[in-house]
Amino acid sequence: MDEARTLLALQDLDLVVRRAEKQLDELPEKRAILEVRHKAADVRALHEKASELVHRHERAFAATNDEVATIDEKIAEVQAKLDSSQGVNPKEIHNLAREMDALKRRKDKLENDTLQTMERAETAKIQVAKVEDALEQLAARESELVARFREKGGAVQNTLEHHRTEREALAGKIDPALLERYEAIRAAKGGIGAARLNGSTCSVCRVELPSERVRDLREGADVGLCPGCRRLLVVRGFDDE
Template identity: 30%
Template structure:
């Protein structure tokens, strides 16, 4: 393949821009905010799960407290009715004796139920405190997540803007390179890890960093200026410049 020396040198400009695009893509992918957001999101998920569990416990305790208080109220009403009958004296001595025993039993039952109410209230209060604590923690972590997301988006915006500018510049320069040369370059770039053309610096290929043997170097030296030469080691296009030592 033949191409004007100026076109071959222009290929180095395209390569430099492609490398810059690779660097921008890598930088975008490896922004520290990505790991920060991932860690915060994981923490946020765990905290929200804990918050839901605490809210469920508080709700369950609320229902349990309501039922226990209703049980106490029923016993209290029953005791009040028995006391009223006892105070009226309108019953046989045997019935009055039974009422007295029932009042004692109801008093004990009421005391036991009131203990249960107090225990449930303590558990509910503890659950409410846990809900309050977790709500604050969720809010704090959400704030950190929002901040990290904003920083990530801003950094990505800057990188995307630069990438768009570099891409436009690349299109302009690549448009002036012969189509067959550009096609070969793109094919080699894809195959060789993003580098399809490299400068020949003295006897060293700047693509694979290996030194050409003297025979190959002499062949390149003897080649016509418009001959597109390739590195024997990595197959990349070797671009000859004033620094090539030819």
């Protein structure tokens, strides 16, 4: 295969590769997988917040319980003093009784707080469970989508790998300077870097070239440049010439 023909084969293969890549990229499963992952990230953030809330309420609950235990000790102390208060003066008994009342009021309030904190912790735990449920569902959905993507995309992926290998082999046979020009034009012009001269027409931009340009091209090298679209123009060496 001469160079001009190889260049056209490379161009044809590049279009096949591009189509396969587009096909993979446009599989609805791919978009759906990305959406599910995005959603899961949001839900994980919610999970972190809800868990933090549970911990905060649990810490508050533990702190209140500690304080209740301390007050219970004090109540026991005061009670012991009251129990052994025979012979102590009435003013002291009065003070002890007042202290006891204050301690009990404080304990009542703390116990009330404890109930409230427990309720809040329960609500937060329900929220955590809900979020965990949502995460599980999202994970299941993702695996399902990934499996479908592999199934549908697997064949395309295999063909793509095969074409890419073939492409590298072809590219290796082209003069590096020409290949570089081809790649640059291909990158700049929608994935097509080389065209054929069919009669007097460029196969890509369909511009009909003036007869003197055609003559110049035909008298020149195998690969020229289309004056219409500035792509490499293969003048001869292909089958439908």
